[in-house]
Amino acid sequence: xxxxxxxxxxxxxxxxxxxxxxxxxxxxxxxxxxxxxxxxxxxxxxxxxxxxxxxxxxxxxxxxxxxxxxxxxxxxxxxxxxxxxxxxxxxxxxxxxxxxxxxxxxxxxxxxxxxxxxxxxxxxxxxxxxxxxxxxxxxxxxxxxxxxxxxxxxxxxxxxxxxxxxxxxxxxxxxxxxxxxxxxxxxxxxxxxxxxxxxxxxxxxxxxxxxxxxxxxxxxxxxxxxxxxxxxxxxxxxxxxxxxxxxxxxxxxxxxxxxxxxxxxxxxxxxxxxxxxxxxxxxxxxxxxxxxxxxxxxxxxxxxxxxxxxxxxxxxxxxxxxxxxxxxxxxxxxxxxxxxxxxxxxxxxxxxxxxxxxxxxxxxxxxxxxxxxxxxxxxxxxxxxxxxxxxxxxx
Numbered sequence: 509x510x511x512x513x514x515x516x517x518x519x520x521x522x523x524x525x526x527x528x529x530x531x532x533x534x535x536x537x538x539x540x541x542x543x544x545x546x547x548x549x550x551x552x553x554x555x556x557x558x559x560x561x562x563x564x565x566x567x568x569x570x571x572x573x574x575x576x577x578x579x580x581x582x583x584x585x586x587x588x589x590x591x592x593x594x595x596x597x598x599x600x601x602x603x604x605x606x607x608x609x610x611x612x613x614x615x616x617x618x619x620x621x622x623x624x625x626x627x628x629x630x631x632x633x634x635x636x637x638x639x640x641x642x643x644x645x646x647x648x649x650x651x652x653x654x655x656x657x658x659x660x661x662x663x664x665x666x667x668x669x670x671x672x673x674x675x676x677x678x679x680x681x682x683x684x685x686x687x688x689x690x691x692x693x694x695x696x697x698x699x700x701x702x703x704x705x706x707x708x709x710x711x712x713x714x715x716x717x718x719x720x721x722x723x724x725x726x727x728x729x730x731x732x733x734x735x736x737x738x739x740x741x742x743x744x745x746x747x748x749x750x751x752x753x754x755x756x757x758x759x760x761x762x763x764x765x766x767x768x769x770x771x772x773x774x775x776x777x778x779x780x781x782x783x784x785x786x787x788x789x790x791x792x793x794x795x796x797x798x799x800x801x802x803x804x805x806x807x808x809x810x811x812x813x814x815x816x817x818x819x820x821x822x823x824x825x826x827x828x829x830x831x832x833x834x835x836x837x838x839x840x841x842x843x844x845x846x847x848x849x850x851x852x853x854x855x856x857x858x859x860x861x862x863x864x865x866x867x868x869x870x871x872x873x874x875x876x877x878x879x880x881x882x883x884x885x886x887x888x889x890x891x892x893x894x895x896x897x898x899x900x901x902x903x
Contacts, residue, residue, distance in 0.1 A: 509547040509641040513558040515589040521713035523604050527578040530606050543609040544635025546628050548642040560716050616655045629669050636672045645678045660698045667702050674725040679718050710752040735821050742790035791826030791839040798853030801846050806874040813870040820868040827898040
């Protein structure tokens, strides 16, 4: 990171992602993670890098509305920085990122790089989500003169010393080969040497003149982190963020690691990896031709349900039937949760979900007079079972 980059198109995506992950879903108040940032700060240079700031005018409405409330928040902060002082100090002072974030902003020097690293580990040690911002990737070489890259030994030290998840951000500047091929050949071996069973995902930020990569390492095996990534990828336009597909490969798989469109993981751990959530589609009303979000002849139910924030995130995925025996279509829309019969499309239940302090509650619901048990307690029990087995079950 350099001060001259502050507020450019890459910065917009960076702070959009970090705010989405750090804050509780759909909030800019309650936090899920304590963020630590190592800017990997280097001196400005005489290039024109960082001048991609016209997006603030050219793509204003699309960017402000791409991921509310985070996108509007980040857009306004970027506008302030571009119009005033383009420095990381401004980013820290203006609360672009959560107010409890910890920043390590010492400049890297070749002579003091080892002490710089050790000091950063101590400074960020109380964070549980650490973001590192080198310009040019993670490299296997331990050449300390390359101050624009994160050295493999530096990532290894962070991974071994701090109990946190990690995000490494850099621009795609490999001169040869595709992004995925370079990830397979350069990044994956570094990660697997740190931990043979490492959990990670790679997101691509697709705005600006060059692609930006996020290597997201789930050291804590944190289901919430992957749920939030899945939500992000389902909500946001793929022209802004998308994910590189990840394919397991074991000794019985006749596949080569030379691939141009996916990440291949050799000796991927088998079995029940419920802590490793890979992309799961969110059910949307628009996906189903035969559903109408209304009950023709509703009756109100007496109901009292409560869900934790992580349960609420799972519920927001809804349920897409995959086989004939899957009886339900379930989706969330405008703070309501809709339950339809998969065969007929008829709406059977509607639940109104509201936030109350630390929980999400349901105290209003409606059921069809035409279908279902037709008795309040039986309907409530039916709804609980549908949520338990279709929305909150481990998968």
